[in-house]
Amino acid sequence: MLVALLAIMIGATILSGLVTIYYDVPRQMGAQFRSYGANMIFTGTQELFNMEDVEAGVRHIKASELVGVAPYRYETVRIHDRPIMAAGTDMDGARKSSPFWKVSGEWPKADGEIMVGKNVADTFRLREGDSLIATFAPETDGDEIILDNEMTFIVTGILDTGGNEEDYVYLSLDDLEELTGEETTLDVCELSVSASADQLTAYADAISNNVEGINARLVKRVTQSETAVLSKLQALVLLVTIVVLALTMICVATTMTAVVTERRKEIGLRKALGASDASIISEFMGEGLLLGGIGGVFGSLLGFVFAQVVSVSVFNSSISFRFGLLPITVIVSIIVTGIACMLPVKSATNVDPALVLKGE
Amino acid sequence: MFLRMIRGAMFRQWKKMAMIAFTIALGASLATAMLGVMMDVGDKVNQELKTYGANITVVPKDSSIINDLYTIEDNESTGSYLLEEELGKIKTIFWAFNIVDYTPFVSAQSTLANGAPVTVTGTWFNHHMELPTGETLDAGITNLRTWWEITEGKWLDEQADDNRDVAMVGAAVAAQNDIHAGDTLHIEGKEASKELYVQGIFDAGDEEDSAIFVFLDTAQQLAGLEGNIDSIEVSALTTPDNELAEKAAKDPSSLTVKQYETWYCTAYVSSICYQIQEVITDSVASAVRQVADSEGEILEKTQLLMILITILSLIGAALGICNLVTASVMERSSEIGLMKAIGAHNSSVSGLVLTEIVLTAIIGGIIGFFAGIGFAQIIGHTVFGSSIAIRPMVIPIVAVLVVVVTLLGSIPAIRMLLNLRPTEVLHGR
Amino acid sequence: MGKDKVKRMSLLELRNVSKIYGDLHALDKVSLQVEKGEWVAIMGPSGSGKSTMMNIIGCMDKPSEGEVLLDGIDIAKETAKNLTNIRRDKIGLIFQQFHLVSYLTALENVMMAQYYHSIPDEKEAMEALERVGLADRARHLPSQLSGGEQQRVCVARALINYPEIILADEPTGNLDEANEEIVVDLFRRLHEDGTTLIVVTHDPEVAEVAQRTLVLRNGRLDHETINPNFTGHIKLS
Secondary structure, eight states, X not given: OHHHHHHHHHHHHHHHXXXXXXXXXXXXXXXXXGGGOOOEEEEESSSOBOHHHHHHXXXXXXXXXXXXXXXXXXXXXXXXXXXXXXXXXOHHHHHHHOTTOEEEEOOOOSTTEEEEEHXXXXXXXXXXXXXXXXXXXXXXXXXXXXXXEEEEEEEEEEEEOSSGGGGEEEEEHHHHHXXXXXXXXXXXXXXXXXXOHHHHHHHHHHHHHHSTTEEEEEXXXXXXXXXXXXXXXXXHHHHHHXXXXXHHHHHHHHHHHHHHHHTHHHHXXXXXXXXXXXXXXXXXXXXXXXXXXXXXXXXXXXXXXXXXXHIXXXXXXXXXXXXXXXXXXXXXXXXXXXHHHHHHHHHHHTSOHHHHHHTO | OHHHHHHIIIIIXXXXXXXXXXXXXXXXXXXXXXXXXXXXXXXXHHHHHGGGOOSEEXXXXXXXXXXXXXXXXXXXXXXXXXXXXXXXXXXXXXXXXXEEEEEEEEEEEEEOTTSOEEEEEEEOSXXXXXXXXXXXXXXXXXXXXXXOXXXXXXXOOTTTOSOOXXXXXXXXXXXHHTOOTTOEEEEEOSSOEEEEEEEEEEEOSXXXXXXXXXXXXXXXXXXXXXXXXXXXEEEEOOBOOOHHHHHHHHXXXXXXXXXXXXXXXXXXXXXXXXXXXXXXTXXXXXXXXXXXXXXXXXXXXXXXXXXXXXXXXXXXXXHHHHHHHHHHHHHTHHHHHHHHXXXXXXXXXXXXXXXXXXXXXXXXXXXXXXXXXXXXXXXXXXXXXXXXXXXXXXXXXXXXXXXXXHHHHHHHHHHHXXXXXXXXXXXXX | OHHHHHHHHEEEEEEEEEEEETTEEEEEEEEEEEETTOEEEEEOOTTSSXXXXXXXXXXXXXXXXXXXXXXXXXXXXXXXXXHHHHHHHHEEEXXXXXXXXTTSOHHHHHHHHHHHHSOOOHHHHHHHHHHTTOGGGTTOOGGGSOHHHHHHHHHHHHHTTOOSEEEEESTTTTOOHHHHHXXXXXXXXXXXXXXXXXXXXXXXXXXXXXXXXXXEETTEEEEEEEOTTOOSOOOOO
16 A cells, blocks of 8 residues: 555656646746846837836836846947947846846946946956046037046946947946936836746836836847747646656556555455445545545645755745645546556456455 | 576566566656756757857957947948958868857948938848858858848848849838838948848847848948958857856966867857857957857756756656566565475575566666657657757666666565565465 | 484474464474374364464474474574575475466476476476376466366475475365365375375364374364374384
């Protein structure tokens, strides 16, 4: 009996564990895909917009799904008389929405600190800790450049992305405001949202329609590719789950069959004592179903533990227990056990009791 | 006699043995399929991740940043370019096999008929190449921009279009200048002007929407840059970076000879970059971190996930087999009690039982192995549309696994046999 | 000195043998002697200690107290491994439930005993089956044989290694009268050939063909009768 219980438990563990993982994969893997960076951008409907518009837009997105928000304001500044694109941003937001940025050194934390792209650093031979003077030239008068404002920054880090971000310098929005002397308006805001493609489209539509001043668009390169890869991954886990489940269930069934077959003698004895086939079947099935139930309950708990272990070790995040899975696991265990018992019990009842008792 | 007994056990009660063999076959097929998929999942997912586009960009060595900042200095060019004729060399590097796709870019600042400035980018679309190895490759942005949505018309086709003066227009440019598929544009370049037939409008969802894409030679003629290109995007299958790769990326000369060899002969993104630099004159190849890093991360997670699922299913299969083996040996206690009563020693009884089980396991294992290959192929074709390459390593792993699991599974049964006293089973029940 | 002489003469001797399970004295200070070539029946009601005694004589169990001398060797002092060897070399066992290996033919079942004893010899095994009159059924599986035939295979298996003693536990318990007759006849022939026979039985008819009958009651030797109707030759040394 212990053997049968163990077999059912293994089956139930695999069932509940794999199904939990299967349901959790899109969420967990989706979070991983956020390492590709922003998948939604806000642009102004009338050229520029401000932080209030961004906040109004962000309110439409579930807080738990929002990975990072990075507002950007681009201005051309001059460093050693050469025009360089300076991006004012929220450093924390940028860090979260673009996790692939590789910074040697530190991200700027305080005012007066700046992060420079690798190419800028190469051009001006800048290293961390160096200082640089940035001047802002809003207008040119003929060939003469009228210098408007000038600030000194400490380089805290050098940015390596492999993209054109390497040609920019990054500073805080406040610093850029001070340097330009103009109130902060944003050119673009990058958002990293951990949601399915459909959900993202819904968010983008909702924001574009409801928030005046901003237009939300999806970064096709990221969202489309993510959908493509993620759907394959989920299909993979689904198929693997089905194969594993099918094989495990057959395994459970053969074990149950072996266990019941072993008890042919007992069945013969009961028949000899006058038990009807129906009563024997119902008795054995009852026993089997009870085992299936107990095994199912323990198995689903163990399966959850397994899924939790997988989730923590692969994705570093925990998963919540799916209560809906408990009855399903128990029912499937009971059905499999039932079917597995049915055949051998039935064939055993067909055996002449005398033969069974005499020892085959 | 030993053989006769084994034969008797195997053939005259084949139903019981078949059940054990069946269970072992199931377990073995599970192990084979899972191991096969697990070991190949890296390559497969790597292929899938290619939809994110290029992970390496190649630019001229002394390209000043000013050149890139077209928004600031429009027509100023520093005059450093890569050579178009060297493009073929990329497919000759050590890791050539891992180069999935690549395409050159050259941009020509031009104006439309209405005087609006526009960037015309020349590139490959599906450029047909005959490689020195005898293979052929269709390289170009058709595969590197899978996320482009063609809103009107269709992709340019380098192999079909006789007319070379065709263009694809970005959605932003099209909207601003009211351009539709089927229109003809007059483009005024720096060195030449052209009438281009608009074959398609695309929505890229990024800054490329404000560019017009044409064949490489068209843009070269507009800008007067025949034979030159600005940059190359390369999509390569890479191995996730580790410490060695990071160290090498900073400075390959800091490695010891052995480390250098390991690094050079591993498909790290940095070593592929390095090898590209070796063949393209005066170039700098760098990893697109957004793609390269993310790929590594997702690959690792996927593999780890598959490994854990594989372990779970292997444990499941192992316990299932153990269980059944135990049950089936226990069932034979009276027969074994008799053998002991008529003078069989523990060693000979265990030998008999183990031989039977191992023979069954081998039969089941072989059947299961082939069934498992089948399962793996089903998974491969359904999910990735290509077959899973079963690594030779799977065979010994499955073989060892099956034998070990069956033997381990027999331990409780064998222990019971050793402790079995004939008197317990021989009288009556 | 006298005792030593007895020891040399008796094939089997039990001296004050007890087997105690907890409080239960399954055997309580039983002593008996069986001479070479004797045919002894052991009778007694259920629970009288017959099976326990049979297990001890058959070297499948050890007494709690007392000495069991088989051919001069005290089995109470032997290791399990040696007991297996003694059992293999000196004792042929016959059971009520036959206990044939279901997937081996009659011939192979006999050969299995040879195999564990020494080397299987198909010709010799065949001769043994001829002796029990089953030469034509040699290639049949136990499931294809009747109860009587199965028991005759068991007899053939028991005698194949020329044991000192054949120990039969209720050999006719599962047989009808006709088959019982056949098996008893076989025993008679074995006895005539000089084999020592110890038959545990319920059946007085089976018991009374033996030379003498020991009756056990509550683990003690209740009484012993010399069978007046014994027809075989008495071979006392």
